[in-house]
Amino acid sequence: MQLLLNELVEKNRQWVHFGKVATYIPELKNANPNALGIVIVDIEGNVYRAGDYREKFTMQSVSKPITLMLALMDRGAEFVFERVGMEPSGDAFNSMRKLETINPSKPLNPMINAGAIAVTSLILGNSYEEKFQRILDLFRKISGNPNLQINESVYLSEKRTGDRNRSMAYFLRDVGILEGDVESILDLYFKQCSIEVDCEDIARIGVFLANQGIMPDTKEQVVPKEITQIAKTFMVTCGMYDESGEFAINVGVPAKSGVGGGIMCAVPNRMGIGVMGPALDPKGNSIGGLKMLQVLSKELSLSIF
Ligand code: GLN
16 A cells, blocks of 8 residues: 555656645645645554645635534534535536526535635634634544644735635625624634644544444544435535535545645545645646545545545
């Protein structure tokens, strides 16, 4: 396995030159466009690392299935899905065009920005500080990394420039999906997106999902199985934005990407995979990461279909 991963990174490094790092959040421009790394953590606890696996990146949209699980634990599925739908949008992750035209007016799913902001607004806590602490605590727990923190400059950079998300959030309050202080809700969302991780952190969250919400080492059930099933289903149908169908055919595992360059995969009952490569394709997915996962899926017969 180790040799396979080393070769995987070396053979696919060339792809990073065909992608671009995200720049719409100014601070993301500083990411290393040539970085490419991968970590696999299997259900037995073996860990394999290759390439630039030590590079740190912010979770961005990789955070969305995790806050969804917290909101589902806090509020129950009925309450959550009254405010956000279950269908792929077919549009870009930051698109707002269907928000007004669908009836009832609610975001199509929790993996697009509008849906994720709505989900984050549902997390319980007596104050916004407490709500963020609860989010961070869950990320720390399921990654097994008690040191996870936000990257302050990425957070401030998105807070300063996130007008597209801001406009969607105000729209969502107007139609009654969001309640409360819009700026505080956005602040919480920007913080969740700015949590800084490495490949191993997201591979560990991946294996936790693959293991139905049970910590593979302590056997503690942290998230109910049914809730992890919901999160993984959204990862299959919407996890790679408007490239989810192609990814399902070429790789075929529940996965979630983010514009920081991360891709987290949960291969049911087998392994978690964490990939990083900040050079993105036009849809916002790590270009080198996608190529590596395609090859890996064939080599290890990972497709769940
Ligand atoms: N924080 C980013 C945003 O809201 C997350 C988007 C992403 O990773 N696709 O635009």
